[in-house]
Amino acid sequence: MPETHPFDDAIALHWQFESGHRGETSPAYANMVGPFGGITAAQTLNAVLQHPQCQGEPVALTVNFCAAVADGAFHIIARPVRTNRSTQHWIVETIQNGECVIAATVFTALRRDTWHAPEHAKPEVPSPADVPLRGGRPRVEWINRYEMRFIEGAIPAHWDGSGATASLSRLWMRDQPARGLDYPALAAMADVFFPRIWRRRATLVPVGTVSLTVYFHADRDLLVTTGTGYVLGQAQAQAFRKGYFDQTAQLWNEAGDLLATSHQVVYFRE
Amino acid sequence: MPETHPFDDAIALHWQFESGHRGETSPAYANMVGPFGGITAAQTLNAVLQHPQCQGEPVALTVNFCAAVADGAFHIIARPVRTNRSTQHWIVETIQNGECVIAATVFTALRRDTWHAPEHAKPEVPSPADVPLRGGRPRVEWINRYEMRFIEGAIPAHWDGSGATASLSRLWMRDQPARGLDYPALAAMADVFFPRIWRRRATLVPVGTVSLTVYFHADRDLLVTTGTGYVLGQAQAQAFRKGYFDQTAQLWNEAGDLLATSHQVVYFRE
Numbered sequence: 001m002p003e004t005h006p007f008d009d010a011i012a013l014h015w016q017f018e019s020g021h022r023g024e025t026s027p028a029y030a031n032m033v034g035p036f037g038g039i040t041a042a043q044t045l046n047a048v049l050q051h052p053q054c055q056g057e058p059v060a061l062t063v064n065f066c067a068a069v070a071d072g073a074f075h076i077i078a079r080p081v082r083t084n085r086s087t088q089h090w091i092v093e094t095i096q097n098g099e100c101v102i103a104a105t106v107f108t109a110l111r112r113d114t115w116h117a118p119e120h121a122k123p124e125v126p127s128p129a130d131v132p133l134r135g136g137r138p139r140v141e142w143i144n145r146y147e148m149r150f151i152e153g154a155i156p157a158h159w160d161g162s163g164a165t166a167s168l169s170r171l172w173m174r175d176q177p178a179r180g181l182d183y184p185a186l187a188a189m190a191d192v193f194f195p196r197i198w199r200r201r202a203t204l205v206p207v208g209t210v211s212l213t214v215y216f217h218a219d220r221d222l223l224v225t226t227g228t229g230y231v232l233g234q235a236q237a238q239a240f241r242k243g244y245f246d247q248t249a250q251l252w253n254e255a256g257d258l259l260a261t262s263h264q265v266v267y268f269r270e
Numbered sequence: 271m272p273e274t275h276p277f278d279d280a281i282a283l284h285w286q287f288e289s290g291h292r293g294e295t296s297p298a299y300a301n302m303v304g305p306f307g308g309i310t311a312a313q314t315l316n317a318v319l320q321h322p323q324c325q326g327e328p329v330a331l332t333v334n335f336c337a338a339v340a341d342g343a344f345h346i347i348a349r350p351v352r353t354n355r356s357t358q359h360w361i362v363e364t365i366q367n368g369e370c371v372i373a374a375t376v377f378t379a380l381r382r383d384t385w386h387a388p389e390h391a392k393p394e395v396p397s398p399a400d401v402p403l404r405g406g407r408p409r410v411e412w413i414n415r416y417e418m419r420f421i422e423g424a425i426p427a428h429w430d431g432s433g434a435t436a437s438l439s440r441l442w443m444r445d446q447p448a449r450g451l452d453y454p455a456l457a458a459m460a461d462v463f464f465p466r467i468w469r470r471r472a473t474l475v476p477v478g479t480v481s482l483t484v485y486f487h488a489d490r491d492l493l494v495t496t497g498t499g500y501v502l503g504q505a506q507a508q509a510f511r512k513g514y515f516d517q518t519a520q521l522w523n524e525a526g527d528l529l530a531t532s533h534q535v536v537y538f539r540e
Contacts, residue, residue, distance in 0.1 A: 059514055060481040060535050062332040064375050066352035066359040081370040082336035089336040089373050100351040103361050103375055105334050107480050111512035114540055120508035210377050211330040213483045215516045215535045217509045238390035239487045239528040242381040244329055246485045246531050258509040261516050263533050265330050265485045270384055
């Protein structure tokens with residue numbers, strides 16, 4: 001019997017009608033406290049995609065992390081608040097122990113052929129085979145679920161406060177083991193980047209994403225074409241101020257198609 | 271008796287307890303169809319800020335435009351789904367004629383002093399006094415509510431399909447008449463940029479924002495310092511594909527502080 005992929009296990013949901021979808025956190029994607037935010041984003045999106053009333057493909061996803069998700073079971077209530085002819089708007093709430101831990105919105109649409117053009121071009125970088133695998137032992141489990149090849153801006157090797165003058169990171173990544181790209185996987189990859197403040201300061205300050213947005217530019221055909229190929233991820237902050245910073249991200253496939261763009265705002269202490 | 275500012279009139283809300291806030295669209299901020307999206311974003315945020323249970327200042331706002339807002343009255347139901355010690359998460363729904371037209375999330379927080387650093391620096395541009403006022407008669411009313419001084423990438427003078435190879439626009443702006451900057455005004459300014467596809471194609475294709483996110487980097491003190499000064503806005507798309515494109519934006523004050531960063535995904539036809 002073939003084993004299922006750990007990502008599929010992690011985002012699996014059970015439809016329970018009025019109580020929405022029941023899910024569980026996965027030890028394979030554990031972070032320092034609770035689960036990796038990217039897997040939570042993927043589960044949130046999956047609750048919409050698996051919903052009996054869902055129409056179309058995701059275009060926009062915003063996930064607000066209201067409180068730390070505790071290890072164990074949760075319920076996701078996804079509600080289509082507006083269904084138009086070819087678009088649909090969703091409000092999603094994840095409940096754990098009777099309290100809201102995730103508040104999200106999702107926009108889905110039937111895509112049509114139109115004029116198209118790239119604008120943010122994939123940077124010139126060495127090909128994945130020419131970039132070494134991330135070394136060292138990760139301090140959290142979810143990192144082992146990704147093959148990461150940092151081109152620049154890897155997580156600091158020494159937490160000596162030296163830091164960098166810019167927070168840019170670029171890496172080739174894919175699921176480990178490889179897995180055909182789909183929307184939940186892309187949502188998770190949008191959150192793979194370690195917090196930009198660690199890069200700027202080389203200091204392990206406490207952090208937590210409070211809101212994450214992903215815009216999906218890829219339609220299903222492009223995801224299928226990308227398949228198990230590598231994804232080039234790039235992330236950079238714009239400002240750090242009074243306990244919060246933002247980070248923008250782009251995700252391209254090897255052919256140079258921009259699959260998704262993403263933004264998040266992150267809390268930090270000190 | 272002093273007249274109130276049209277912006278204050280437009281975002282005014284009446285608290286009606288269980289039915290939330292009652293508001294009305296403002297002819298002063300009319301767009302081609304229905305209101306300017308920025309004023310809708312400002313009203314949505316204001317419903318949280320005016321809510322009796324609101325704590326702290328806004329850090330993140332995501333507004334999903336579920337359907338065209340019709341001219342006239344609406345109700346905004348803002349619900350604090352999670353209140354932590356120093357942060358609060360909100361889900362907001364705007365109802366018109368019994369249907370959801372806006373689905374939003376807001377994150378508010380008590381800001382504290384921390385390490386701080388800029389990263390996306392204000393570009394070198396001429397000062398506002400050296401940049402001419404936008405000329406021509408605007409085709410929609412809300413444009414008259416802003417003083418706009420385009421440094422580059424003004425709205426095409428000729429809709430001749432010539433277009434531009436990049437969608438970047440930069441302008442100095444402020445409310446017209448001038449008004450001290452606050453969070454609702456900043457939220458509206460994040461949506462001042464005309465759709466990037468018009469710049470790329472110099473063709474008036476039908477468009478509509480489907481989701482807008484604003485991250486507020488400025489605390490109240492910085493807003494007060496900025497006052498009625500000019501705001502430098504910059505916007506650029508990252509990809510146009512199958513009926514949707516995204517656009518990222520930055521807003522700085524004259525002193526070079528990054529006040530807010532923003533992102534939106536926009537529907538287009540053809």
